[in-house]
Amino acid sequence: MVAPGNSTPGTVAPRFPAYAPAMAFPDIQSFMRLLEDRGELLRVSVPVSHDLEITEIADRLVKKGGPALLFENVRGSDFPVAIGLMGTRERTALALGVDDLDDLAAKVRALIDLKGGGGKLGLLGNVTKLRDAMNLPPRRVRTGPVQEVVWRGDEVDLSRLPILKCWPLDGGPFVTLPLVITRDPETGERNMGMYRMQVMGKNTTGMHWQRHKTGTRHLEKAKRLGQRLEVAVAIGGDPALIYAATAPLPPIPGLDEFALAGYLRGQRYPVTKGITVDLDVPANAEFILEGYVDPAEDWVTEGPFGDHTGFYTLPDLYPLFHVTAVTMRRSPVYPATIVGRPPMEDAYLIEASERLFLPAAQLILPEIVDYHMPPAGVAHNLVFVGIQKGYPGQAYKVANGLFGLGQMMFAKVIVVVDENVPVNDFDAVWREVAVRAVPGRDTLTTRGPTDVLDHSSRGWGYGGKLIIDATTKKPEETGGAESSRDLQLDDPAHEEMFRPYASAELPNFEGVVAQRQTDDGYWLVALHKTRPGQAHELAQAFAAHPAAEGIRHLLICDEHTDVQNIQDVWWTVLNNVDPERDVVQFGALLAWDGARKLPEEGFVRPWPPKIEMDAAVADRVDALWPVYGLPERWR
CATH class of the missing domain: 3.40.1670.10 (UbiD C-terminal domain-like)
Structure with a gap:
């Protein structure tokens, strides 16, 4: 480990070490080497901004199944940014050490006899066998690459990291791929989760612990005990561990994210003790943010944030994370992801x-x-x-x-x-x-x-x-x-039953900007809604029209929805309906009201906007595409 201030990370992206998943735990950089060798990672060497520009470039590639990207020259930071590392089904399988994602099910199925007898006792035996096979505690090591450089005290400055501002209405830059590690103050049970973190200052971030999350339970226990909750945030590490932090693990004693990563790799995960916190951290991560959350403090306003729903999550109150130290490799890479309109990574x-x-x-x-x-x-x-x-x-x-x-x-x-x-x-x-x-x-x-x-x-x-x-x-x-x-x-x-009407034969209705019927019984309508009850009136009128013959589902969307794109229609509808309130039967037709809801309709919460990139940013990326050196087919 290098003493604080005695080493400055390199400003040139490293040439990565070899990837050897069978011999040792890979890290992000060795995985990137594998992707680069396979033509699945491209380097962008010209200067780019981590304020929207990286998002616009990466979003285009992930939606077209393009390669991962390494931005070697990020304005205002000494660290390169890697993004889209698991941006295809094939790369995700590669990251998890399998040939195909279906092999993950086969891997688990090999541990449990789904057709075995024994009634309830047999079932319990299967669960026990699964638990034992996956209960692989991490392996403690004295130190690791992630502690080669240490920032403490006034050296801690999160603005030196290339943390992305992803979307125009975001409340600021967010850490989007953090592995947040806490420990239950009463039982000592460890948890790792992925919770977005908005940068609030040079040494503070928000901590997006929702009410159902384990981090929230740990914080509530710390509050009852009158103590701070120590937190460590890993950025990078084995791609299998990054995945594990997102996995909905069942509540089996001894099964945590380190154990899941260990199971996927077939060996115990290497961890080391934090510098300023009494928590185990991944020894092969790129960065660790160490610190605490004080449950006695007032919560802070976090957001908006362009979320994985494809809509903005509006501002709300969340706990404040204080960063007491940052540790890192000598030449680290900052891995990130973006979320937004599907499909995404x-x-x-x-x-x-x-x-x-x-x-x-x-x-x-x-x-x-x-x-x-x-x-x-x-x-x-x-x-x-x-x-x-x-x-x-x-x-x-x-x-x-x-x-x-x-x-x-x-x-x-x-x-x-x-x-x-x-x-x-x-x-x-x-x-x-x-x-x-x-x-x-x-x-x-x-x-x-x-x-x-x-x-x-x-x-x-x-x-x-x-x-x-x-x-x-x-x-x-x-x-x-x-x-x-x-x-x-x-x-x-x-x-015959599902024969659609031609668009010219479909009825007009106030606010309808586009509509079409499919040949399998769906009527897609984009509605510019201006008054309460408008979508319900449209559904009634359309259900009574001769054009509804043979139609099973009327899907009403907002005016920003492309009715020619069934994925866009369903994405909008599913986000915008409460089925009990908004899915209504009219005779043989089921109407889905996926238009925005108004306060006059009893909906008191603000309705969030869909995520859209700023047009000026998109135009600039278009103009610079040849400069980035990226193939035209992914523009």
């Missing part, structure tokens, strides 16, 4: 969690064949589930079971389909819904916890939910008769 981390925890879900709900959380649903708004159905009502049993599983409690809409339907085929699932789910008969609304970032729910963290049963129906589910709407997708009557 976080979609692949979500998919990794899907694959990893599928066997665990099947232990509890064995009829589940597969499930998927599409990017348009930004994780918690939409879940597709394929089941092996054997009896009436089974779709509702599975959906309600999922609502009770960990972070699946935040799910807003669950669609259940037959086992032969590929749940990762977005269009195929919605075709099944149109054919097999009769509004009212095969839809059910309920209530429960929602993500606190859900701006449309009836209350903060509480709102409506919707179950859609798009499985093949048993006689008991149709009143004993075959329903005329339960058609095979290749039935000739299918095309």
Whole structure:
């Protein structure tokens, strides 16, 4: 370890060490070397700004499946920025040491006998076996590369780090890929989570601990005990550990994020003791921010922030994190990510969690064949589930079971389909819904916890939910008769039933700026809403119009939605509905009111804007694209 002030990190991005996942824990730089060798990482050597410019460049590449980027020359900082390292399904699999993300499920399934007997005792034995296999405590080392350089006291200055301001309305720069480490003040149990951190000053940040998060529980216990809560924030490390910090781990004693990373790598994770905090930190990280949160302090206003929902999360109060020391490598790289309108890099981390925890879900709900959380649903708004159905009502049993599983409690809409339907085929699932789910008969609304970032729910963290049963129906589910709407997708009557009207034949209505009907029973409408009740009146009028014949779902969006892009439509609708309030049946039609809600309609919270990049920034990036040296196809 180098004494404070005796070493200055290099200003040139390093030529990375080799990547050897089978021999030792890789770090970010060795993973970057692997990506660069494979043509999956490009360097940008010209000066760039960490205020919006990096976001605009990186956003274009991730949405087009382009490579990761290393910005070697960031204005105002000595440190390069790496972004998009897990920005494709293939790179995420590579980061986690598997050939394909589906291999994660196979890895867990090898530990548990899903078809084993033994009743309840057999099930408990499987869980115990899983727990023991994943209970790999970290390995303590005396020091590590992350403590080669130390800043203390007045040396601590977060403005020297290239922390990104991602979107125009953001309240400031945010650390977007932090691994936040705390310890339960009573039990000593360790937690690592990924919570965004807004820079408030040279040595302070916000700490976005939402009410359901483990960090919040640790802080509440520290308050009861009348003590500060020590915090360490790692930036960088093994990509598997970065993933683990995002994973919804089940509450199994001894299973934490270090253990999950250890399981993925097959060896114990190297940690070292912090310099100013009594916490274990990843020895191979790039930076560590050490400090504390004082529960006796008033909370500070954090935000707005362009969030993973694709909307801004509006300002709110959160705890203040005081940074007492910063440690780092001699030549560190600052890894970052951006969140916003899908698809984004976080979609692949979500998919990794899907694959990893599928066997665990099947232990509890064995009829589940597969499930998927599409990017348009930004994780918690939409879940597709394929089941092996054997009896009436089974779709509702599975959906309600999922609502009770960990972070699946935040799910807003669950669609259940037959086992032969590929749940990762977005269009195929919605075709099944149109054919097999009769509004009212095969839809059910309920209530429960929602993500606190859900701006449309009836209350903060509480709102409506919707179950859609798009499985093949048993006689008991149709009143004993075959329903005329339960058609095979290749039935000739299918095309006739869903024949769309031409746009010129569709009705006009106040505020409608664009509309179209699809050939599988959906009517997409962009509405410029100017008064209360306007969307409800539109739904009534359209449901009574001859053009509604054969239509199953009327999707009403705001005027900024592209009705030619079904992903954009569903993303908007799912963000903007509370199903209990906004999904209403009109005869054979289910109307989804995805327009913004007004105070006059009883919605008292401010309605957030969609994330859009500043036009001047986008134009500047367009003009500089050849200067960056990036291929034209990703412009």
